[in-house]
Amino acid sequence: MTIQRNNQKLSPEQPFDEVLELVQPMITSILLKCQIYKDFEYYRHIASIAVWEAWHKADPSKGLFSAYIYTTVKGEILKELSKEKSFENMNTPMDNETINYIRDHEMSERNPVLIECIMSHLKFEERKILLLFYVEGYSYSEIAKELCLSEAAVKKRRTRIMIKLRKLLSSIDE
Structure with a gap:
């Protein structure tokens, strides 16, 4: 060849x-x-x-x-x-499970400071992905266009964000 x-x-x-x-x-x-x-x-x-x-x-x-x-x-x-x-x-993403847990359980027991604390551990792009996905209801392809990324990159980053949130939540609960 x-x-x-x-x-x-x-x-x-x-x-x-x-x-x-x-x-x-x-x-x-x-x-x-x-x-x-x-x-x-x-x-x-x-x-x-x-x-x-x-x-x-x-x-x-x-x-x-x-x-x-x-x-x-x-x-x-x-x-x-x-x-x-x-x-x-x-690392399968857990959809709304973690976000709902933070929003419903933690917010009622503690206060908005917890959310600020958790969000402060995230990078700007990670917060933006969460905001667009969970608050604005954007699809993966819409987020990809917004952030100039591929759809696969958005999915991977969201998965990594969920893993990061799980770790943060488990450290707070301990």
């Missing part, structure tokens, strides 16, 4: 920028074979990093450089997909 463009052969002696440019069609092919149809730029970025790693570690005596790049890129993409699936399986 030798990649050529304008009679230019791919080799580890070429500058990285040139190598990265030459392998763009390969990266697109790998992304499509891995059935990546959303967050395309995110995975293209991961692929670019994998190309850099392959370029940096390449040993021409061990085989074709293009084959090494292909296996490195595909391996990193599959690893990231696996991590994402594992994260989703282990």
